[in-house]
Structures are given as structure tokens and as C-alpha cells.
Amino acid sequence: xxxREALKELQTRLAARLQAARSEGVAVASWLAAESAGQRLxxxxxxxxxxxxxxxxxxxxxxxxxxxGVANLRGALSGVIDLAALLGAQPVxxxxxxxxxxxxxxxxALEVNAALLVERLAGLRxxxxxxxxxxxxxGGQAYFGPCYIxxxxxxxxxxxxxxxxxxxxxxxxxx
Numbered sequence: 001x002x003x004r005e006a007l008k009e010l011q012t013r014l015a016a017r018l019q020a021a022r023s024e025g026v027a028v029a030s031w032l033a034a035e036s037a038g039q040r041l042x043x044x045x046x047x048x049x050x051x052x053x054x055x056x057x058x059x060x061x062x063x064x065x066x067x068x069g070v071a072n073l074r075g076a077l078s079g080v081i082d083l084a085a086l087l088g089a090q091p092v093x094x095x096x097x098x099x100x101x102x103x104x105x106x107x108x109a110l111e112v113n114a115a116l117l118v119e120r121l122a123g124l125r126x127x128x129x130x131x132x133x134x135x136x137x138x139g140g141q142a143y144f145g146p147c148y149i150x151x152x153x154x155x156x157x158x159x160x161x162x163x164x165x166x167x168x169x170x171x172x173x174x175x
Contacts, residue, residue: 011051031124031125031158032048032121032123033122034120037087038089040154040157041118041157042157042159043161044161047107047161047162048106048107049105049108050073050074051105051121052104054117055071064173065085066085066086067082068080076113079113079114080115081114083159097119102117102118102120103115106164112165130148130149141167142163143159143163143170145159145160146158
């Protein structure tokens with residue numbers, strides 16, 4: 001229950017920060033920053049949906065290892081994808097780690113009932129939070145956007161959720 005309270009508090013803080021930034025004419029955040037299996041990720045806010053605490057999934061047999069199962073998110077069944085595993089990491093998920101994780105649903109405009117499991121939410125980011133950017137790596141996934149570098153020389157990989165939602169490998173959950 002404390003995890004739900006913390007998540008609700010985070011969502012309230014994020015909403016207040018967005019509203020304050022809009023009213024003050026400050027550059028509005030473009031991404032939700034998240035971390036999963038040691039990877040720093042930027043997820044476009046315009047393509048993201050709601051954030052939920054991990055509440056478990058109903059496993060589905062004969063699916064890809066990164067497809068965790070189906071969850072009821074506000075009355076809608078959504079497939080839950082382990083984002084780190086989809087990106088090629090092999091995370092070990094203990095019950096404690098899952099209890100601290102969050103699930104981010106994809107935006108309704110993407111027309112896919114899916115959500116992404118991420119280990120940690122790291123707040124909002126706008127373009128001015130970064131000192132440099134690099135184009136997507138050649139040979140990378142089609143849903144990889146630019147890589148951004150912050151003042152601490154940390155690399156943040158943008159994930160284009162719209163491109164991800166249309167990627168044939170993402171849509172083919174059967175093993």
C-alpha cells in the first residue's frame with residue numbers, strides 16, 4: 001500500500017511541476033526518464049499513458065520471454081512488457097524488485113493495449129537538461145531515437161513509443 005501512496009505522490013508532483021512550468025513559460029518536459037536494467041531511458045510524454053504500481057500479471061503461456069503477461073489497468077486488459085528484456089538485457093526479477101517497479105501504459109493514441117515495466121522512474125526531462133545528443137546508432141532498433149548526454153556525462157536513450165508500438169517484433173508476442 002505504501003508503494004501505491006508513493007506512486008500517487010510522484011504522479012501528483014509531476015502533474016504540479018508540468019502545470020507550474022506551463023504557467024511560468026518554462027520549457028515543458030518532453031520525456032519521462034526511467035531506468036531499467038541499468039539503462040537510462042527517455043520515454044516521450046506525448047506517447048505515454050498512465051503510471052501504475054506493479055500489481056502482478058496473469059502469465060500467458062507460449063509467449064516471448066519479455067512478455068510478462070496481462071494485467072488489468074483501470075478496467076482495461078493490457079499486455080505487460082519487460083522493457084529491459086525487450087531491449088536485450090537479462091534482468092533477474094525478484095519479488096522485491098517487482099514491488100518497487102512501475103508499469104507505464106502506452107498512450108491511447110498508439111492504439112495498442114500494452115504497458116512497459118520499468119525499474120525506476122527518474123522524473124521529467126526537457127531538452128535543456130542535456131548538453132549533447134547523438135543520432136540513433138546504426139543497426140539499432142527502429143524505435144531507438146537519439147541518445148542524449150546530460151551534464152554528468154550520462155547517456156539517455158530515447159525510445160519512440162509510437163515506433164515501438166508498430167514494430168513487428170513487439171507485436172509478435174508468441175514464442
